[in-house]
Amino acid sequence: MSNLTDKFAALADETRLSVVERLLDEGELPAGALVADATISGPAISRHLKVLRAAGLVHQRADGTKRFYSVRPEGLRAISEWTMDHRSFWEAGLDRLEALLAEEEE
Amino acid sequence: MSNLTDKFAALADETRLSVVERLLDEGELPAGALVADATISGPAISRHLKVLRAAGLVHQRADGTKRFYSVRPEGLRAISEWTMDHRSFWEAGLDRLEALLAEEEE
């Protein structure tokens, strides 16, 4: 499904990271909606979406002439899993992570 | 401390990701040890280390003529926190993450 460095590379661009975050916040959106709010051209956004898709971070769904994009959970999970593999290193104790978990379990 | 896209960019290169993973596995290492196992030149590795440092992912410590590198927990944590901020999206239930936690709590 494309490798981890491809995913990091995809998120290494401010425009692409913004697109992903917007799709996470607002859910599925057509390319046009992303172009509308961007400062760069349609073709530029289109190519950024292609990079995100190649990295396995977003999914494309066609409906009429529109192309709806959404974040692929597996894509984000791959990154999360990498950090989790090394969690014992960056997390001194389990307290912090457990606190995060507890927060959302309410 | 440099932003998130810089960290993603730093990890978007296979050589740099390998360096980080090696430092995670083996702990602090001098630049020379990383050069020894690399297929590319010393200067190339040196510049990769500079990128990782600028991204806040590794720390450099001087001892004599040697420069020891190690992973900065805060650097990895920044990435982990980004995925955690969107955890509810990529993680259908909490089962999977809890399983991961349980694994290491033994």
Place this chain on the structure above:
DNA sequence: ACATTATTTAACACATTTGTTAAATAATGT
């Protein structure tokens, strides 16, 4: 069939990244 709307692909310019080798810097030992 033709026009419209939505999006992508092509062609190109410019900037950034990544590798190389040679030279510079820095600390240590003789």
Place this chain on the structure above:
DNA sequence: ACATTATTTAACAAATGTGTTAAATAATGT
């Protein structure tokens, strides 16, 4: 002071990435 060891900086070529505008493709409505 000088040589040695460890690493970085400089200069440059080749590859990659990002933006632009113009043209191509695709689905839908008239």
